[in-house]
Amino acid sequence: MIGCGPSGAIASQNAAKKGLKVAVIEEHPHVGLPEHCAGLISTTGFRRLNINVPKECILNKVKGATFYSPQGIAFSVSRRNTQAYVVNRPLLDQYLAGLAQKENVSLFTDTKVLAVKMGEIKTLKVSQKREQHFKTKVIIDAEGVRGKFVREMGLAPVSRGIIPGVQIEVKNAQVNPEEVEIFLGNKVAPGFFAWIIPTGENTARVGLGAHHHALKYLEEFIKNHPIASKRLSNAVPVKKFGGSIILGGPIPKTYTHGFLVVGDAAGQVKPTTGGGVIMGGLCAQIAGKVAAEAVTEKNVSGGRLSAYQKKWKKLLSREFNSMLLARKILNRMDDRTLNRLFETLTKREFYRVIEEVGDMDFESEVIRKILLKPTLSISILLNFLASFIPIKEDKKKNVQ
């Protein structure tokens, strides 16, 4: 297994559960570090993965979200129960690695994979500059967005729809700890959105993704955005981090002879929000199981391993396709259109429609129902909103 992010940990745990001897190779000395994530993850997603998140990994619990149009028109959704956790990602990754180790997975940290070929991985013990070779029947590549080994094995890596994301953790922010705030607009965050994710009573993660100059847009957002600047007028930065957000959907082929690709490396990330922990985790569960079955049957051919792609596609391709469509259309919308759509959205008729269904990770049902009623543009926007917070049950806000 290459990489001990959530996808690598989950895939190895699932392979080991089926009796396989598994080694996970992680280049950093500590799992989960350096950090690069906003850490907003749906509770239903964790349930689907069958993960009971320990208390110490949960920084905050979120029940709702407010979305702002470029002009500041607000659309709020809040529900009675917790919809998402804001997690401490390093601790979560370490917890997932611990679950794998409980299944007897061997974890090699401070060990960088240098090269792969069928049945063999060449590594470097980083601190000692010592090379080592691992023999293996199947390689599962969970290396994240870089995709170096995807390319080496002759597959097409994630190449389109990658944008930079930057984030600052702050204290002394004026936030509602139960609510995430999402800001749209081509002048705010062209090609994506900005977020304020509360991590506690007065602490938050403030970030954005943008096609270009993400840090410049973030500084502008904090200083001058009419709503955000008020929330953050006394905010003190604690730490800054960032990474690559993947918005282009999965790569076309995620297997070849003796090799599977999962998680960010396979582009298994929601094109609407850039969230990849749940989607990657669901695919990683399948990858671990298929790899273990293939090794047990002594058949790790591409044909046998293609079962992995068939299974994750059956589970998720409808979701990925509808989110990809939403992302494409959102990226083409100008600010005037977005403002108009928000105006329409706050009307009762549309609000009723989205009350009916809601699921942060599986949005195609939301879009299917709403496509029957409003215009395509409004349904695209709703699909986007539903990917942050399930949009049913809220009776109070926005209904005029």
Ligand SMILES: Cc1cc2nc3c(=O)[nH]c(=O)nc-3n(C[C@H](O)[C@H](O)[C@H](O)COP(=O)(O)OP(=O)(O)OC[C@H]3O[C@@H](n4cnc5c(N)ncnc54)[C@H](O)[C@@H]3O)c2cc1C
């Ligand atoms: C700014 C930002 C905010 C985000 N916010 C969210 C969010 O709120 N919710 C959400 O669900 N997702 C979010 N994501 C996406 C999420 O972080 C990823 O989808 C998720 O981490 C993917 O997990 P993974 O295991 O596939 O890859 P990674 O977490 O990237 O793990 C890959 C691992 O492989 C290791 N590795 C790489 N190369 C080698 C090598 N040669 N040898 C050994 N080890 C190697 C790396 O060190 C790393 O530990 C965000 C991403 C960014 C950039």
